[in-house]
Amino acid sequence: xxxxxxxxAAIRAANDNRRPALVPFITAGYPEPGEFVNTLQEVAQVGxxxxxxxxxxxxxxxxxxxxxSSFIALxxxxxxxxxxxxxEMAGDLGTPLVMMSYLNPLLAFGYEELAxxxxxxxxxxxxxxxxxxxxxxxLKHALEAQGLGLIxxxxxxxxxxxxxxxxxASRGFVYAVTxxxxxxxxxxxxxxxxQYLDSVSAASAIPVCAGFGIREAADVxxxxxxxxxxxxxxxxxxxxxxxxxxxxxxxSLGGK
Numbered sequence: 001x002x003x004x005x006x007x008x009a010a011i012r013a014a015n016d017n018r019r020p021a022l023v024p025f026i027t028a029g030y031p032e033p034g035e036f037v038n039t040l041q042e043v044a045q046v047g048x049x050x051x052x053x054x055x056x057x058x059x060x061x062x063x064x065x066x067x068x069s070s071f072i073a074l075x076x077x078x079x080x081x082x083x084x085x086x087x088e089m090a091g092d093l094g095t096p097l098v099m100m101s102y103l104n105p106l107l108a109f110g111y112e113e114l115a116x117x118x119x120x121x122x123x124x125x126x127x128x129x130x131x132x133x134x135x136x137x138x139l140k141h142a143l144e145a146q147g148l149g150l151i152x153x154x155x156x157x158x159x160x161x162x163x164x165x166x167x168x169a170s171r172g173f174v175y176a177v178t179x180x181x182x183x184x185x186x187x188x189x190x191x192x193x194x195q196y197l198d199s200v201s202a203a204s205a206i207p208v209c210a211g212f213g214i215r216e217a218a219d220v221x222x223x224x225x226x227x228x229x230x231x232x233x234x235x236x237x238x239x240x241x242x243x244x245x246x247x248x249x250x251x252s253l254g255g256k
Contacts, residue, residue, distance in 0.1 A: 011048060019211065022230060023051055029082070044093040046256060054101035055071075057225060099118065100127040101126055119146040127175060156196050163203050179213055197223065210227045
């Protein structure tokens, strides 16, 4: 089975248990590089899929919480090479991983080596917010040669023809951004969320996971009525920032 199909299977398994899949996001190496593997293992115990953020100096899609975590991780020497080394030591987590990275670190690493190292360390797919679909062929081909996927993002502003195109191109799941803004907002989920997520789900043959603005159990429940999974990022990073065990928080959201 291609690695990206592990994502689809994990999300559908959660749905078969009558709950939306929970996809927690953490910034690699934050808050302490020495605790990264332990943090990752704890999060993987409760999440159905783990989204692993690669620290970057200009994370344009992220709000202050994730920007801050990324800055601190970079100050502590966290790099893509370091992350792969840590994943090699961690071994099989039993939970599929997705890497979320801006393009520059991936381009600097080299696409073929990136795909090979990712496959060897349990990474099933990549999310690249600043890589337009029209420019993704080179990375997509390198990933797919290793059975990995490139997850496409859609937003409430995505026109219907483009929505269908992105859903067809996505692998593992489709990332439905819930708002036209950055992560970490506290304005809540939009009123037209149901209609939007229903339209994305109708256009996609693979699971749809919604992210941005999901902070509490009610948000997960709300999203789960119209999509296959919920991605929680800034709220979890805040828990880690305060030094708390992430598992009780994730379980409160409906994790496994």
